Amino acid sequence: MAELRVVRDAVFVQEQGVPVEIERDALDPLCVHVLARDGEGEPIGTGRLTPDHRIGRMAVLPSWRGRGVGEALLRALLAQARQLRWPIVSLHAQVPAIVFYARQGFLPYGDRFVEAGLDHQSMRLALDTVNAVERRDAGIAATVGVIANARRRLCIYSRELDPGLFDQPEVLAELRRFAVAGGEVRILLQDPAAPQRAIAPLLGLAQRLTSAFGLRAIEEPVDRDYPGAYVANDDGGWYYRPLGHRFDGETRLDDPARGRQLRAHFDPVWERARPCSEYRSLGL
Structure with a gap:
């Protein structure tokens, strides 16, 4: 948990200004977490699966962005979801990250909303089956x-x-x-x-x-x-x-x-x- 928070505090609390009491919630002990490390074993990225079948807390340190770390984290989370036999995985994407998740097959649904002071869009992916497209943004x-x-x-x-x-x-x-x-x-x-x-x-x-x-x-x-x-x-x-x-x-x-x-x-x-x-x- 300490290593996860090294990354999450740097990205969410320090960089994005999310209050620490919102970033650190009671779900962490109930989640499946993935952690990316550099060649020397230092934590550089993280994400989690919550009990309600949602991906969250996706974060990569600034110096490692654009180098495939986020994609690797997302693939690892989806592999875990498949092992757990989850039929659908959802997430709340920050609006600038919508394309990142779309590249992995996630589709938007519902209206945009504000969470922790940032604009978000709900997205979801049905695993190992077809996904219905119901509107233009999808x-x-x-x-x-x-x-x-x-x-x-x-x-x-x-x-x-x-x-x-x-x-x-x-x-x-x-x-x-x-x-x-x-x-x-x-x-x-x-x-x-x-x-x-x-x-x-x-x-x-x-x-x-x-x-x-x-x-x-x-x-x-x-x-x-x-x-x-x-x-x-x-x-x-x-x-x-x-x-x-x-x-x-x-x-x-x-x-x-x-x-x-x-x-x-x-x-x-x-x-x-x-x-x-x-x-x-x-x-x-």
């Missing part, structure tokens, strides 16, 4: 998760680059990171003129990273009749919407079978589709 989080876990290729099947989804800063940032790292993004569009008229920001990103992005227009009637939309990666992650003009659907980051099924639908349509020649004026 769709954004699901898209971020699928992109973040892609290895080399990402497939996007969209009506018109889905305003409200693929034009969001966190999604664009994740696509940029993936493309710069050498990933390939293939995008199929049913209506390629609509994003051009709207000056969709994803087109600007594709213009700057032409070797990473491919865009094709769907023309075959049998393909144009497909009602859904999806994004799927090459590591078992996907977000599927039965109706392409809506955000509600399902997602999962560890389902290779469904991922292969979506890619098996995507690949032949891609071969039949035409390059988006109308984007040549944009340099694509």
Whole structure:
């Protein structure tokens, strides 16, 4: 406990100004804790699972941030939750950390609220099953998760680059990171003129990273009749919407079978589709 508090006091009490009487609660003896240490055994990060199946007290010392410690802590906590056979894990994310948790499959729900003087968002993850996407911010989080876990290729099947989804800063940032790292993004569009008229920001990103992005227009009637939309990666992650003009659907980051099924639908349509020649004026 003393080592846990070295990290938590530094992050929550000293850095964020959380009162010590709030940070140190009666739940600690009832929780499962994880502790990250550096190469010399000094504590650098921590987190816990509470009896009500919630992740909390995630903290990493400032000098260790951005080096994968938080991701390792979260993976360790989820592994513990699976050993305990918990079906769902939830958490209260500080608003700046929403994308961090989205990369691991967590989806937001409920309204934002203030806790210990800081803005928070409730998030949850159903373990080893599909997660329902019921609103736009959950769709954004699901898209971020699928992109973040892609290895080399990402497939996007969209009506018109889905305003409200693929034009969001966190999604664009994740696509940029993936493309710069050498990933390939293939995008199929049913209506390629609509994003051009709207000056969709994803087109600007594709213009700057032409070797990473491919865009094709769907023309075959049998393909144009497909009602859904999806994004799927090459590591078992996907977000599927039965109706392409809506955000509600399902997602999962560890389902290779469904991922292969979506890619098996995507690949032949891609071969039949035409390059988006109308984007040549944009340099694509």
